[in-house]
Amino acid sequence: MTTTEEATLTTTQLYRLYIKATPEAIWDAITKPEWNERYGYRGRGEYDLRPGGRYLATANEQMQAMGMPEQLVDGEVIEADPPRKLVQTWRALWDPDLMAEGPTRVTWEIEEETAGIVRLTVTHELEGAPKHAAQVASTAPIEQGGGGWLWILSDLKTLVESETI
């Protein structure tokens, strides 16, 4: 698995995509549990949107039946500037080795390119967290637990573009 080993050297991962939506719709899709539980892994992410506020993503019943713990990801809100920028810490809880790496940092940037088109950039800083890096960059098939940010964000795009928030 040379690629995985190589990928772990990466300390910052960047994902940028364009979505036909308003900045507000993207902000809600990221921060509101009734939206964020509908794409990607279908975990429910709750944010207390102020500096120092808590972030917690929980597994649904189906995920728990597959052996995932109830609490999936925790973190802290560092900066919340709706609907433009969200900075948070992010720590995976489904594996003791991941938990031991401590928090990583995720920055969500929402920029309106032209009317109705938003540029979403997700930057995941993974300094000193090679196991997190391998998990979120995973290109393994989704049914094998792979997917990572590529899967989550492409699914977010599909959801938001097919629904009016």
Next chain:
Amino acid sequence: MTDDDRVFKALADPTRRFLLDRLFARDGRTLTELESELEMTRFGVMKHLRVLEDAGLVVARRQGREKLHFLNPMPIRLIHDRWIDKYTERQVSALANLKSELEETA
């Protein structure tokens, strides 16, 4: 030219694929670092990076005094979702599995 055309055009060149591979191995590199791995003038590398940036496959960000280049794998994933997923997901992953099995036993 559509966004997809830009991605395909950008990928249709071995030097640019090499640059993407280098960024996949380690992200956030300067032009100088990337240039040192290629038998090419600085200007030539800049031109290739520009094509990759136009296609959205590379994002350059200023960090302090340096301009760092990051791989953005998202456009490839979205093309995959639209074209490959729809028709040939199963066949492609079967082929990919076969390839990795053969490579492991080799």
